[in-house]
Amino acid sequence: MMNQGVSTETIPPVDSGSLENHHVVDASQGQTSSYFPPTAGSDAISWTIHRADHNSTQNGTLPSSTSTYQYDYHTQPPTRNVQEGLNAASLPSSSSSLGTANVSQDYNGYASYPNSTDPYGYGSTGYPGYYNSYQQQQQQQQQSNQPSYQQQQFNHSSYQQQQPNHSSYQQQQPNHSSYQQQQPNHSSYQQQQSNHSYSQTVGAYQNTGAPYQPLSSFQNTGSYAGPASYSSTYYNPGDYQTAGGYPSSSYSNQNTLWNDANYTNYTTHQYSNYTPDTTAYSSGTTTAPSLHYQQQYKQWADYYSQTEVSCAPGTENMSVANTSNVGCPIPGVSGEYPASNTQTPPSYTPPSWRPESSSSELASVQPAAGISGANDGYWQHVAPSSQILHTSPMQPQSQKSLDPKTSYDIFQDQQQTAYSQVPNVQYPANNQVPQSYQSPVQTVPSLDTRRVSKLQIPTNPRIASNLTFGFPKTDKDSSTISAAAKPAYISVNVSPMPDEKVLSNSAADSILKPGMFPRSLRGYVERALARCKDDTEMTACQAVLKEMLTKATADGTLYTRDWDTEPLFPLPNADAVNKDSFQSSTPGSSLPKYKRSPSRRSKSRWEPLPEEKSVDKSASVVNNTVKYGGWTNPSERDRKLFMGNNESKENNFTAMKFSPLAQKNASKNIQRQVKKQRFADGLNAADNGDASSDSDKEQNLTAYYSSAIALANTPEERKRRESRSKRFEKGQGRPENNHFKPKNAGPGNLYSRRASALVLSKNFEDGGTRAVEDIDWDSLTVKGTCQEIEKRYLRLTSAPDPASVRPEEVLEKALDMVQNSQKNYLYKCDQLKSIRQDLTVQHIRNQLTVKVYETHARLALEVGDLPEYNQCQSQLKTLYAEGIEGCHMEFSAYNLLCVILHSNNYRELLSSMSRLSVEAKKDEAVKHALAVRGAVTSGNYVMFFRLYKTAPNLNTCLMDLYVEKMRYKAVSCMSRSYRPTIPVSYIAQVLGFTPATPRNEGIDEKDSDGLVECVDWLKAHGACFIADNHGDMQLDTKASCSSLFMPEPEDAVAHGDASLAVNDFLTRTSL
Amino acid sequence: MEEAYRRITEYLNRFSDAVSSQDGASLSSLLSLSSNHPFLLSLADSLILFQDASRVFKQSERFSQYSEIITHLFRSLQNYRLGNLVDAYQAFEKSANAFIQEFRNWESASAWALEALYVLAYEIRVLAERADRELTSNGKAPEKLKAAGSFLMKVFGVLAGKGPKRVGALYVTCQLFKVYFKLGTVHLCRSVIRSIETARIFDFEEFPKRDKVTYMYYTGRLEVFNENFPSADHKLSYALMHCNPRREANIRMILKYLIPVKLSMGILPKDWLLEKYNLVEYRDVVQALKRGDLRLLRHALQEHEDRFLRSGVYLVLEKLELQVYQRLVKKIYIIQKQKDPTKAHQVKLEVIVKALKWLEMDMDVDEVECIMAILIYKNLVKGYFAHKSKVVVLSKQDPFPKLNGKPIES
Structure with a gap:
């Protein structure tokens, strides 16, 4: 149901986007066509065809498109309508449409990536691992797989944003998102997928054994057909070589897809045919990998060294080019690829390139990190280049989404395996075709320039549309998912990222003057600007940035601030800008969703007030840096810890790492593996995040948001989740990091960092015993940045947002404000609760905390709000126990009184009395409380009301709550023991009705308020009066003795406290 | 080494003999850790010396069925000897768990092993208290006594049914009382009390006398907490009446609560009673009551405030003011x-x-x-x-x- 809703919503934006996308696609098509044909012989053909189809599909002719690959690409973006039509067409063609459909979707998403080489990395990482896990735990995996799908999809989406060409990608995203949602419902899922699937189905599904042949038809088909052979072929470099490096990569992607398909099939039960293949495949992979990998890695190292040579000469830009080159060669291993490169530049090559390069890098990067020491070397050289690549950022997002899920773990596990596989494939190709590299290098520079200067302007509108297009869907998905289950929050996480990253490269570069600002700051600006979809927004963004920077400069924090972790400010005037740029038919749906990403959440959760000033927000957001720094710190620490020990081992790393993997695959105890792996991955991720300072921000941000999304009631749980999610995103975030900031990261730094990260990861991998609990969670404590003094209390349902948490100084002001406020208790209570919340969230436990609780407790006492008071009291008890100074005596007196008067528990009273220290017993307030206790236990009403009048502090307030009872007891006692009468004036005086001092005035002042009150009270309690000779009112004790009763409290209210007026509630709701 | 081996086998033989001959007394002596019996101590030394003790009894078919009990018991003994009380407790609890399993099998016709079970229940409580002390001194949260409480609850469940075993239920109940009173979780007593007092199957008087006295003492104390003086008077008086007169410490404990209860009902103790059982803190109170000397009463209360508060009779005494x-x-x-x-x-x-x-x-x-x-x-x-x-x-x-x-x- 949710899916449907989502789909419908998404449609409008899709349409608008689709138009734009078409253009983009076209451009990309040109590129891609040139691209792919060279890369994969068989695939290339299909690819080209697809692209052509693409256009058609967008028009609605999708069914015709033979190549599933592209088809999915474009078809998905078009709204469901188109897809449905396609589906109809596709369905007939594919006998096992449902199962295939699933496959096809995945495949599509992946396929597109493989083309750009990104998919390669992703697919290989995610899917193979996935695949393995699948084999072991088919059932479990099914569930887990779905999440993984989502992640991958997200990756794609992020991809799209960054690259203009990727507009088609974006389209895919929506589909994926819907896909995710649909997953729960297989039926719906299948249908949607069927659209995609149908293209695939044509080729793939016909052959159960070799379903992939059409897709992977390149070289592998033969190998695929036989499951056993498949595994072997897969690993055989020779096969790949024949196909050409690129095909091999695509092949791997296909494999992954294939796995998914199997997977899905598995769920549907239709695809039993496939499962055997997969299992066989997995078995082959599991057993083989270790040996192969090492070798492969060595090859990698060689490869990298070669690439280095080529890369080295280039400056930053050059390095970028190199990286892209590197990436290209990897995917395109064969000589064909270079050719494509050369061709592409004239057309949209840059975008197309980027995806490829990024993808290639990703693939390489991940394996490197996870897998081998050899990779380290590679990294050193490559890393700078990889940073340049922008496509990578997307991955982190996907990672985030994955994080929450268990599947993710599997995914990662698989990734490792996948890595190993990938390298194999790529390797031979790379080695063979070193020459091809250089040619791509040349093209690259051109790309960069384009990006910076030209790309932005022309592409911006387009991108924007794409962005909106993609975003809304993802957002929706995420939202729906979140509502449904955990996975949702994952998806949500993803959404914020794309915004930031979209244009980061181009826009940021242009604006920033390198050298002027710290690298991290440049990265920050880039990110900030990357979110802008068009010029107007860009200018607005720049204005905000300028403001920020000047402020930072003035503060002197420009260089000290951790820009990497600095959260991005919300886009200024995003709404208007977006609308204009988007052209989207449904601005409402798309825009709000778009905006949702970082700032919106905080709004909705924290700020009930609808209108937020974006500028203000941004300021507050800026403050967040501190918090973010906090986030990164722990991981860094860890890293450092490990660095020292392990660097020497880097060389050994590959071997060590792989063996565990193999074991894991083999072992049946999957869960444990998963956990272990997850942990390791997370650590790796964290390390990586720290390692590359520039890209940290994104990760942090994503982490932050993901954490914010994750529901966590207890701080512990919250922390745990945060860290968990952070780990994951970071783990996948590596590639992103590398790609994201081309210019910023110095090679040396990256190198070392990477190495350390690797070491770290290895450590965790090896020492699987290290418990998650060992991580210093306290360092993850939120540090608030909100500067607003007034804040309403809202019970936390998720991790706290630093932007809405006030730091200690502000809280102090807030406390002052509350104390001096003239507003009613409800307001103050609300404010104090929010202060308390902020304190708790930030783990602030000091005198301020005590003061806040004391203030609140007093206020609560004043109005008789015992529940609230009790909360404060119990907190104060522990705070005092920690030795924090405060009004300890005052509150132990309150505590005593509370026990005596309201709990009436003999044992509790005894224990709290015996706990009183000697000094406490000398304290005035405590003495008073003890005296009250005595009066109460003995029923000494005279004493009680005397103490009532002389009560220090707020003891009166507590006694107030007991007065009624005491009076009643007293009067019934008097009416029993006095004869014949008692003057009411005496009662009024003794029972505290007389306002003034009791002894002298009370008796004679008959017209005093106390007397009237007393009479009223007595009457209300059924007392009988007679007048004596002087006309004085007398209580007829004998008559009253039997007539006294305790009336139902007239002012009883549902909420239990009459002192809280209804009007207060009314005013409160309107606040 | 030789000697150690000999000691271990001797223990094993004794254990198995005691079980096969259904000799509860000798079995319980083998389980009584805290008795510091020289035999057990030397066994512990042997175990420390002879690391692989489990091998010894695993060799023999005769001992293998008790291996669960004995393995952990040995480890407990070893740790006990070494002063690792927390470890000793943990091992002992495992051993005791295994023992209960066996106990269920043994107790078909007669309850010969009850005595051993008593020892077990006692040992686990005492060990837990000591382990907690060790934990507290290490700055850790004491939790063993709580664990012992839940273990004893399990034992209680084993015994509370019908049959001859039921006789042992009250002993375990009393151990539970001790645990709960020590932990301050007195409210947990209620369920045990209910199952003892509502079960009509077994007449209360058929329980062993010592258990009855202990039980009455604790329930009497509970009644004092509840300010239910007549009932407290009844229970404490029962305990006093049936208490072994030579156990003066026990009598004193009973009197400590019985006297305030009696005072609150206007019954004053003779001076010699207070003297004999060293309950002089009540003397002034009694004097004050006799003389109507409010000052004396207040003074006495103030003087012994801590003691009265701790024992929980302060408020009872305070009410004597009237x-x-x-x-x-x-x-x-x-x-x-x-x-x-x-x-x-x-x-x-x-x-x-x-x-x-x-x-x-x-x-x-x-x-x-x-x-x-x-x-x-x-x-x-x-x-x-x-x-x-x-x-x-x-x-x-x-x-x-x-x-x-x-x-x-x-």
Whole structure:
């Protein structure tokens, strides 16, 4: 149901986007066509065809498109309508449409990536691992797989944003998102997928054994057909070589897809045919990998060294080019690829390139990190280049989404395996075709320039549309998912990222003057600007940035601030800008969703007030840096810890790492593996995040948001989740990091960092015993940045947002404000609760905390709000126990009184009395409380009301709550023991009705308020009066003795406290 | 080594002999860790020396069925000997768990192993207390006693059914009481008490006497907490009556609660009783009651406040104040009667105030008036109070009714 809703919503934006996308696609098509044909012989053909189809599909002719690959690409973006039509067409063609459909979707998403080489990395990482896990735990995996799908999809989406060409990608995203949602419902899922699937189905599904042949038809088909052979072929470099490096990569992607398909099939039960293949495949992979990998890695190292040579000469830009080159060669291993490169530049090559390069890098990067020491070397050289690549950022997002899920773990596990596989494939190709590299290098520079200067302007509108297009869907998905289950929050996480990253490269570069600002700051600006979809927004963004920077400069924090972790400010005037740029038919749906990403959440959760000033927000957001720094710190620490020990081992790393993997695959105890792996991955991720300072921000941000999304009631749980999610995103975030900031990261730094990260990861991998609990969670404590003094209390349902948490100084002001406020208790209570919340969230436990609780407790006492008071009291008890100074005596007196008067528990009273220290017993307030206790236990009403009048502090307030009872007891006692009468004036005086001092005035002042009150009270309690000779009112004790009763409290209210007026509630709701 | 091996096998033989001959006494002696029996101590030393003890009894078919019990018991013994009480406790609990399993099998016809089970229950409690002490000294949260509590609850479940085993239920209950009272989780006693008292299958009197006394002592204390004095009186008196007169420490413990209870019902102990059982802290209280000396009472309470608060009788004693007032008024009445019998039943308020002043109790008229009203209200004084003339008018018949074992009306 949710899916449907989502789909419908998404449609409008899709349409608008689709138009734009078409253009983009076209451009990309040109590129891609040139691209792919060279890369994969068989695939290339299909690819080209697809692209052509693409256009058609967008028009609605999708069914015709033979190549599933592209088809999915474009078809998905078009709204469901188109897809449905396609589906109809596709369905007939594919006998096992449902199962295939699933496959096809995945495949599509992946396929597109493989083309750009990104998919390669992703697919290989995610899917193979996935695949393995699948084999072991088919059932479990099914569930887990779905999440993984989502992640991958997200990756794609992020991809799209960054690259203009990727507009088609974006389209895919929506589909994926819907896909995710649909997953729960297989039926719906299948249908949607069927659209995609149908293209695939044509080729793939016909052959159960070799379903992939059409897709992977390149070289592998033969190998695929036989499951056993498949595994072997897969690993055989020779096969790949024949196909050409690129095909091999695509092949791997296909494999992954294939796995998914199997997977899905598995769920549907239709695809039993496939499962055997997969299992066989997995078995082959599991057993083989270790040996192969090492070798492969060595090859990698060689490869990298070669690439280095080529890369080295280039400056930053050059390095970028190199990286892209590197990436290209990897995917395109064969000589064909270079050719494509050369061709592409004239057309949209840059975008197309980027995806490829990024993808290639990703693939390489991940394996490197996870897998081998050899990779380290590679990294050193490559890393700078990889940073340049922008496509990578997307991955982190996907990672985030994955994080929450268990599947993710599997995914990662698989990734490792996948890595190993990938390298194999790529390797031979790379080695063979070193020459091809250089040619791509040349093209690259051109790309960069384009990006910076030209790309932005022309592409911006387009991108924007794409962005909106993609975003809304993802957002929706995420939202729906979140509502449904955990996975949702994952998806949500993803959404914020794309915004930031979209244009980061181009826009940021242009604006920033390198050298002027710290690298991290440049990265920050880039990110900030990357979110802008068009010029107007860009200018607005720049204005905000300028403001920020000047402020930072003035503060002197420009260089000290951790820009990497600095959260991005919300886009200024995003709404208007977006609308204009988007052209989207449904601005409402798309825009709000778009905006949702970082700032919106905080709004909705924290700020009930609808209108937020974006500028203000941004300021507050800026403050967040501190918090973010906090986030990164722990991981860094860890890293450092490990660095020292392990660097020497880097060389050994590959071997060590792989063996565990193999074991894991083999072992049946999957869960444990998963956990272990997850942990390791997370650590790796964290390390990586720290390692590359520039890209940290994104990760942090994503982490932050993901954490914010994750529901966590207890701080512990919250922390745990945060860290968990952070780990994951970071783990996948590596590639992103590398790609994201081309210019910023110095090679040396990256190198070392990477190495350390690797070491770290290895450590965790090896020492699987290290418990998650060992991580210093306290360092993850939120540090608030909100500067607003007034804040309403809202019970936390998720991790706290630093932007809405006030730091200690502000809280102090807030406390002052509350104390001096003239507003009613409800307001103050609300404010104090929010202060308390902020304190708790930030783990602030000091005198301020005590003061806040004391203030609140007093206020609560004043109005008789015992529940609230009790909360404060119990907190104060522990705070005092920690030795924090405060009004300890005052509150132990309150505590005593509370026990005596309201709990009436003999044992509790005894224990709290015996706990009183000697000094406490000398304290005035405590003495008073003890005296009250005595009066109460003995029923000494005279004493009680005397103490009532002389009560220090707020003891009166507590006694107030007991007065009624005491009076009643007293009067019934008097009416029993006095004869014949008692003057009411005496009662009024003794029972505290007389306002003034009791002894002298009370008796004679008959017209005093106390007397009237007393009479009223007595009457209300059924007392009988007679007048004596002087006309004085007398209580007829004998008559009253039997007539006294305790009336139902007239002012009883549902909420239990009459002192809280209804009007207060009314005013409160309107606040 | 040789010697160690010999000791271990000897223990194993003894254990298996005790089980096969259903000799509960010797079996329990083998389990009693805290008895510090030389045999056990030397065994512990042997175990420390002979690391691989489990190999010894695993070799023999004869011992293998007890391997679960003995493995952990040995480890416990070893740790106990080495002073690792926490580890010792943990191992002992495992061993005891295994023992219960076996116990279920043994206890078909007779309850020969009950004694061993008693030892087990006792040992686990004592060990837990010591382990907790170790934990606290290490700055950790004491939790073993709690664990022992839940283990004993399990044992209770084993015994609480029908059959001869039921005799042992009360012993375990008492161990549970000790645990709960120590932990301050007295409310947990309720469920155990209910199952003991509501079960009609087994007459309470059939339980062993020592268990009955212990049980009555603890339930009596609980009644004191609940301020249910007649019931507390009954239970504590039962405990006192059946307590072994030579166990003076136990008698003293019972009296510590029984005396305040009795006092609150107007029954004063003889001086020699307080002397004999070293309960001198009550002497002043009793004196105050006898003399109507409010000052003495307050002084006594203040002096022993800590002790009374800890034992939980403070509030009981504090309530004796009213009896002291009664005594005081009574004394005034008696004096007045000696002077002028006709007007004796009218006690002027100012006289009482003056008397209190002599006792250095600075109370004004209103306060004293209030107290008189309360005295009348609580039926400690018969009569009424005339507000206009500020006079307590006493009943001519029995103006100061004695409590005589009844609690003060509230």
